[in-house]
Each structure stands twice: as structure tokens, then as C-alpha cells.
Amino acid sequence: MSASDALASPLKSARLKIWRGTSREAGRYEEFDVAFEDGDSVLDGLVRIRMQQQPDLAIRFSCFNANVCKECTMLIDGEVQYACIAKLHPGLIQLDPVPNLPVMRDLVTDSLSHKERL
Amino acid sequence: MDEVIELATDVLVAGGGAAGMFAAIAAARNGARAILIDKNVVGRGGASIMAQMTCAAALGETDADDPQLHLADTLAAGRGLCNESLAALLCEGAPQRIRELAGWKVNWARADNGRINQVLAPGHSRRRCVYVDYLSTGAAICAALRNKVSRNPDIRRLSNVSLTDVVTREGEAIGAVGVDVGSASPVIIKASAVVLAMGGMTKLFKRTTSPNNLAGEGVGIALRAGARLIDLEFLQFYPNGHLAPRMVGLDPTTWEPTRVKLGGRLLNGNGEEFLHEYGEAEGEGYSTTRDTLTYAIYKEVESGRGSPHGGVYLSFQHIPESALRAALGPVIEIFKRNNIDLTRQPVEVLPIAHYQMGGVEVDTDMASCVPGLYAAGELAGGANGANRLSGNALPEALVFGERAGERAARFAAGRRAPSRDMAAARPHVELIRAVRGQNQRHGPSPAAIMSEAKDLMWQKVGPFRTAHALTEAHDRLCSMRERELPAAAVSPERVHNASLVEWFELRNGLFAAEALALGSLFRRESRGAHQRVDFPETSAACERSQRLSLADGKLVSSFAGLQA
Numbered sequence: 001m002s003a004s005d006a007l008a009s010p011l012k013s014a015r016l017k018i019w020r021g022t023s024r025e026a027g028r029y030e031e032f033d034v035a036f037e038d039g040d041s042v043l044d045g046l047v048r049i050r051m052q053q054q055p056d057l058a059i060r061f062s063c064f065n066a067n068v069c070k071e072c073t074m075l076i077d078g079e080v081q082y083a084c085i086a087k088l089h090p091g092l093i094q095l096d097p098v099p100n101l102p103v104m105r106d107l108v109t110d111s112l113s114h115k116e117r118l
Numbered sequence: 119m120d121e122v123i124e125l126a127t128d129v130l131v132a133g134g135g136a137a138g139m140f141a142a143i144a145a146a147r148n149g150a151r152a153i154l155i156d157k158n159v160v161g162r163g164g165a166s167i168m169a170q171m172t173c174a175a176a177l178g179e180t181d182a183d184d185p186q187l188h189l190a191d192t193l194a195a196g197r198g199l200c201n202e203s204l205a206a207l208l209c210e211g212a213p214q215r216i217r218e219l220a221g222w223k224v225n226w227a228r229a230d231n232g233r234i235n236q237v238l239a240p241g242h243s244r245r246r247c248v249y250v251d252y253l254s255t256g257a258a259i260c261a262a263l264r265n266k267v268s269r270n271p272d273i274r275r276l277s278n279v280s281l282t283d284v285v286t287r288e289g290e291a292i293g294a295v296g297v298d299v300g301s302a303s304p305v306i307i308k309a310s311a312v313v314l315a316m317g318g319m320t321k322l323f324k325r326t327t328s329p330n331n332l333a334g335e336g337v338g339i340a341l342r343a344g345a346r347l348i349d350l351e352f353l354q355f356y357p358n359g360h361l362a363p364r365m366v367g368l369d370p371t372t373w374e375p376t377r378v379k380l381g382g383r384l385l386n387g388n389g390e391e392f393l394h395e396y397g398e399a400e401g402e403g404y405s406t407t408r409d410t411l412t413y414a415i416y417k418e419v420e421s422g423r424g425s426p427h428g429g430v431y432l433s434f435q436h437i438p439e440s441a442l443r444a445a446l447g448p449v450i451e452i453f454k455r456n457n458i459d460l461t462r463q464p465v466e467v468l469p470i471a472h473y474q475m476g477g478v479e480v481d482t483d484m485a486s487c488v489p490g491l492y493a494a495g496e497l498a499g500g501a502n503g504a505n506r507l508s509g510n511a512l513p514e515a516l517v518f519g520e521r522a523g524e525r526a527a528r529f530a531a532g533r534r535a536p537s538r539d540m541a542a543a544r545p546h547v548e549l550i551r552a553v554r555g556q557n558q559r560h561g562p563s564p565a566a567i568m569s570e571a572k573d574l575m576w577q578k579v580g581p582f583r584t585a586h587a588l589t590e591a592h593d594r595l596c597s598m599r600e601r602e603l604p605a606a607a608v609s610p611e612r613v614h615n616a617s618l619v620e621w622f623e624l625r626n627g628l629f630a631a632e633a634l635a636l637g638s639l640f641r642r643e644s645r646g647a648h649q650r651v652d653f654p655e656t657s658a659a660c661e662r663s664q665r666l667s668l669a670d671g672k673l674v675s676s677f678a679g680l681q682a
Contacts, residue, residue, distance in 0.1 A: 062162060069167065
């Protein structure tokens with residue numbers, strides 16, 4: 001099925017400016033260039049960055065682009081959105097952890113109720 | 119030395135999808151205390167929530183029906199390899215579970231006369247599949263079960279706890295060890311019975327309908343604990359998997375429920391219908407079983423008649439926009455956001471990895487051969503034989519989950535109180551400590567190894583297999599597990615250490631992949647979802663189940679030495 005691999009050929013490039021750190025106070029932004037094709041989501045870009053450049057980047061998701069698990073909520077250019085349906089576009093995109101929840105690491109916040117975690 | 123978190127319960131359930139949640143509910147209503155853990159979030163992770171439409175049950179609401187007719191269809195689809203007792207349990211138990219869920223506020227789609235609406239799915243002889251609009255069946259079931267679980271004082275649900283090993287002593291399961299994802303701390307859970315409901319291994323393929331957490335860990339963990347696997351080589355490829363144009367916000371399984379509702383024309387790259395070339399009816403209807411459809415699509419592509427991205431076209435252009443809207447509702451808007459207008463263009467589809475038919479061998483109590491160890495849902499093998507009928511995954515999760523929880527609770531009550539000695543957990547805990555921070559910044563990342571494994575499985579262990587490709591895959595998987603994995607770089611961090619969790623995912627998942635490659639190599643015939651290019655015929659001598667187990671650290675097949 002080699003023809004289907006043609007899909008992997010990237011056409012465009014986005015620059016993701018991502019909050020890194022274990023709290024809102026102790027941290028910094030890091031920027032990553034990521035290749036994409038039309039229609040790719042911000043989550044696609046983040047998964048690609050973890051695979052190819054920065055495996056330590058912390059993100060959280062389960063259903064992967066199906067928009068049912070709701071775990072990939074984050075601040076995308078200042079708006080609360082799901083990374084799995086927000087589309088990548090050329091140029092700069094800023095990603096921050098969702099507000100009003102404690103930051104665990106990078107884009108992962110502590111969203112579980114106390115009863116549900118150790 | 120860090121603090122080890124220690125917990126104790128009657129029944130431990132691993133996996134927070136439909137099977138795991140139902141197991142916890144059933145354990146609790148049979149007198150047990152239960153702990154329900156999930157690597158992601160209980161009720162949100164896993165495959166169940168992604169199920170869009172069909173859930174088969176012989177309710178007889180739309181057509182006259184009987185569980186025995188459902189069973190006959192299930193056995194026919196399984197190509198001679200279903201465990202009949204398990205398949206009967208599934209078909210006979212499904213109506214009760216569907217009605218129970220209706221009582222728990224699952225809003226099954228209903229006809230104008232108020233009866234539950236049942237639709238025809240491929241391979242069924244009756245209109246039998248219930249659903250929740252629009253394409254929300256799994257989400258509705260999971261929401262109801264999550265609600266039930268969270269209100270039950272006898273169930274402690276723990277999200278972000280990833281199981282790494284089942285602990286055994288003298289051949290019996292006495293609990294489990296895992297990692298608390300948030301703190302990277304080892305967790306020991308002592309339990310009188312353990313239910314594994316962690317789903318299948320379809321994430322291990324590059325193109326898949328799987329969520330991020332079905333890496334075959336349950337298969338690897340069960341093998342290490344001494345359980346047997348059955349017919350793992352049968353892995354269903356979902357024929358109408360979405361290929362192009364790029365679409366996000368919808369599961370790639372979208373096209374099958376759309377076809378169940380509306381029909382749809384499958385066309386090759388030249389715009390011609392082709393199913394009739396493979397002995398099937400053509401046109402708008404949709405009655406071809408998944409294994410046959412996968413075969414037909416692959417053959418078209420292989421013959422140079424594929425679509426631009428290497429699949430085939432699926433067209434709904436003959437269907438009026440009003441009918442599309444009535445059937446799909448708000449889903450039309452999601453298509454629009456992805457620049458897909460079904461009235462003007464076909465989409466491209468391709469068979470992609472979807473469901474593991476085989477798995478842990480269980481009896482009708484859902485008990486494995488290891489006392490105290492149970493399996494349910496996709497991880498339990500046998501009911502679906504060589505090919506699963508559309509719509510049988512959800513009832514399997516519900517019925518087998520309920521059964522596993524009930525029987526595990528009974529087993530736990532009857533077991534003499536396990537002694538406090540969890541010394542057998544120590545090596546598993548030590549492994550977590552040793553891996554955390556190993557080879558920092560030197561080796562490959564677990565994420566990169568997973569990426570290679572997914573490419574390898576897609577290229578060499580897909581629906582069409584040869585001894586040559588399977589051997590290559592098997593040998594490479596062995597060396598990844600034995601060489602790359604010990605050399606992989608794992609972060610020493612304590613807060614949300616993803617690489618630690620991913621390392622254990624690989625440890626168990628690569629083992630599962632190796633078992634799949636080995637099982638496929640030993641089954642020298644073509645049957646259902648397992649097609650061998652070098653053994654294209656179905657062999658009467660192979661019309662039986664293959665078992666894999668671990669002996670002295672090596673995988674052993676019951677088919678070793680069997681000639682086709």
C-alpha cells in the first residue's frame with residue numbers, strides 16, 4: 001500500500017510556541033517548527049513534535065482526533081479549545097495549559113476530582 | 119527510595135471502558151468492593167466511547183428476532199472458529215444489558231411507534247442493531263456507566279493509573295502493580311480477583327481506528343502472568359476506514375454507520391463499481407461482511423485500480439441532501455469543517471486496523487487458566503472466531519464485563535483471605551524504579567520506538583501476510599523488545615512522566631505484537647481476517663483454535679509442527 005504513504009509528505013510549516021514547565025510560575029515558552037498538510041490538527045502537530053523532536057513534551061489525549069475523550073483541552077492562541085479539532089495553519093500558534101487548573105507539566109493540567117486520583 | 123502506594127480490594131478491574139465499568143458495577147452488586155483503574159480517565163479512555171453506531175441485540179423490537187438467530191449469524195461470520203459457548207453467552211445476554219442501559223438513561227434511537235429502532239448491519243439476518251443518534255452510541259453508553267460507577271460507594275475509581283504487571287503467587291493472581299501517572303510512583307494493589315478489560319492491540323498499527331491507549335498491554339500482561347492466548351492472529355481491519363481528505367473531529371469509523379443508514383457506492387480509482395467481481399451484490403446497499411470487503415478493496419488497489427491516496431472511493435453523491443441531513447444531523451457540520459461535501463465529492467477509504475478477535479482464553483465465567491485472573495471485552499478471545507460481526511463489540515463488552523465482575527466477586531468471596539504477603543510484587547516495583555531515569559538522553563525515546571513498531575506492523579502484519587514478511591516482523595519485534603527497549607531513554611521526572619508510562623506500554627505491547635506475528639506465521643491458511651498470500655486456501659486441518667503461551671520465557675504455539 002505504498003501509495004497511501006504519499007499522504008505523509010508534508011506541505012506546510014507551523015511554528016508552535018508552547019508553555020513548558022511544572023507550574024504557571026516556573027516555566028518558559030519553547031518554539032517548535034512542525035510540518036503539516038492541510039487539515040491536520042494541533043494535536044497531530046504535538047504528537048509529531050513528541051515523536052521527532054521533544055519526547056518529554058507533556059500532552060494528554062486518548063481518542064486521537066475523534067473529539068470524544070475531551071482530554072486534549074488547552075489554550076490555543078488564548079482560547080480554550082480541543083487540540084484534536086483545532087487546525088494547524090502556517091505561522092505562529094501559541095499553546096498554554098487551560099486556565100484555572102493546577103499545571104502538572106507543560107500542557108497537562110490536574111483536571112481530575114480528588115476522589116478519582118491517588 | 120520513593121513511597122510505594124499500597125491499596126487493597128476484593129476485585130481489581132483494569133480498564134475503564136464499557137467492559138471494565140460494567141465489571142466494576144457487577145462486582146459491587148454482588149457484594150465485592152472494587153477498584154477500577156484506567157491509564158487515562160475512567161469512562162473516557164479506551165475504545166468503547168469511540169463506538170459510533172451499531173450495537174447488536176436480538177430485542178425483536180423492529181423485526182421478529184431471537185438470540186439463537188443472532189448466534190447463527192455470529193457463528194457464520196466467525197468462519198468456523200467461534201467458541202460457541204462464549205458466542206451464545208454474548209447473544210443471549212445482550213437484550214438484558216440493552217434494556218438495563220435504557221433504564222440507566224441511555225437514549226436508544228426509537229421509531230415513531232416508540233419502540234427501540236433496530237437497523238440492519240452487514241452479516242445480520244435481521245434488523246438487529248440499536249444505536250444512539252447521532253453516531254453517539256459509545257459515548258452515551260460510557261456516560262451512563264460512568265455515572266453509575268461514580269455514584270457507587272463500593273467502587274473506587276482511579277484514573278491515570280497504568281497497570282504494568284499482574285502479581286502471581288504459586289500460579290494464582292493475588293493483585294497487580296502499576297504506575298501512578300501523575301507522580302510516577304509504583305502502586306501495589308492487593309486483590310482477591312483481577313479483571314483485565316484493557317482492550318486490544320490495534321494502536322500498534324500505523325493506520326487504525328484505535329484510541330491512544332490500546333497498545334496490547336493486556337495481552338502482554340496476561341501472557342507474563344501465565345494466561346493462554348487464543349487465535350490472536352485474527353485482527354479485524356475495518357474496511358471503510360477513512361483515508362482522505364484529512365478529517366479531524368470524527369472517528370475514522372464514520373463511514374460504516376453512514377453506510378448502514380444510507381447505503382453508499384464503493385468505486386475503484388476508475389470510478390467503477392467492483393464488489394460484484396468478488397461475488398458480492400453491488401449498488402447502494404451494504405451487506406458485505408468485513409473480511410470480504412477488506413479483501414476486495416485490497417485486491418483493487420493491488421491491481422492498480424486504487425484511488426489517489428491508495429484506497430477506493432466511497433460515494434454518497436446519489437443521495438439527496440435532505441436524506442443526508444436527516445440521517446447525519448450535526449455530523450454534516452463536522453464534514454463541512456473538514457471541507458467534505460458529500461453531495462459533491464466521494465471520500466477515499468481503506469481497511470485500517472480495528473479490532474482484535476483473539477485474546478486471553480477464557481471460559482464462560484470469563485476466567486483465564488490463572489486462578490483469580492479474568493478477562494473481558496475486546497481483550498477476551500474466542501467469541502468472534504476469525505471475523506467479528508458488525509455490532510458485536512459493544513454487547514460483548516457489556517455482557518462479558520457484567521459476567522466477569524459477577525464471577526470475580528464470587529471468586530473473591532470464596533477465596534480464603536489472601537495473606538498480607540505481597541513479596542511477589544517486589545520485582546515489579548523494582549523494575550519501575552530501575553526504568554525511571556534509565557539512559558537519560560542517550561537512547562531512543564519510547565515514542566520513537568512505538569512509531570517504528572506501528573510502521574512495521576502496518577507494512578508486514580497487515581491483512582495480507584506472507585511467511586517472509588511475518589518472519590521479518592517477528593525478528594525485528596524481538597530485537598526491539600530485547601535490545602532497544604532496555605536502551606531506551608526514560609526521564610527521571612516524578613510529575614507526569616509520560617516516557618515511563620510509554621516504556622511499560624512498549625514492554626507489554628511489543629510482546630503482544632510478537633505474539634500476533636508468531637501466531638500469524640503458524641496459521642498456514644487463509645480464513646476470515648487472516649489472509650496468507652502464500653497459503654490462500656482455507657484448510658480443514660486448521661479449523662481449530664491456536665493457543666499461545668509462555669514457557670521458560672519463550673512464546674510457544676499449539677500449532678507448532680502442524681502442517682497445512
